[in-house]
Amino acid sequence: MWRQVVGVLAALPLGALAAETLAPAAAAPAVSSGMAGQLTQLVLGLLLVVGLIFALAWLLRRVQRIGPGNAQVIELIGSRALGPRDRLVLVQVGEEQILLGLTPGRITPLHVLKQPVEVTQTQTPTPEFAQRLMELMGKDQKDKK
Structure with a gap:
């Protein structure tokens, strides 16, 4: 069974x-x-x-x-848009500051500055889009008052 x-x-x-x-x-x-x-x-x-x-x-x-913190060798000092895809960028490498031209297919060194540009770091720079958005919202708020 x-x-x-x-x-x-x-x-x-x-x-x-x-x-x-x-x-x-x-x-x-x-x-x-x-x-x-x-x-x-x-x-x-x-x-x-x-x-x-x-x-x-x-x-x-x-x-x-x-992570590594401020141990970066290359630091972005400033940036300016020239068009929808072209930019000027100022970078600091060690003690030198280099002005670069950025296009979609190429990065071109334009000038090595003899005297470094002094930038005060009192305020964190806001990206261009965020800054423009805040300006537009500020204008809208002024219009509503």
């Missing part, structure tokens, strides 16, 4: 045994199987993924600040 039971159990796939044991437990919480339950699960999953993205971005910024 035992051999017959063991033979029958051995012939069954393991997934069928697991499905039979889990089927009554899975049928019990049928309340959340409706459309509202699925929508709630979708929204919570989406919020979890978006939160994870923001947390990883914050962590990446923190790790980059802890």
Whole structure:
């Protein structure tokens, strides 16, 4: 008799045994199987993924600040847009300052300055787009008053 039971159990796939044991437990919480339950699960999953993205971005910024710090050899002093894709960039390498012309396909050294330009670091320079956006928002706020 035992051999017959063991033979029958051995012939069954393991997934069928697991499905039979889990089927009554899975049928019990049928309340959340409706459309509202699925929508709630979708929204919570989406919020979890978006939160994870923001947390990883914050962590990446923190790790980059802890990195090498001010041990950089090349430092960007200033930049000016000449057109949609062309720029002038002033960089400092060691004690020398070099004016570079940047185009989409080329970086050209234009001039090596004999006297370095002194730049006061009292305020963090804002990018041009952010500065223009703040100006436009300031004009909009003045118009509303």
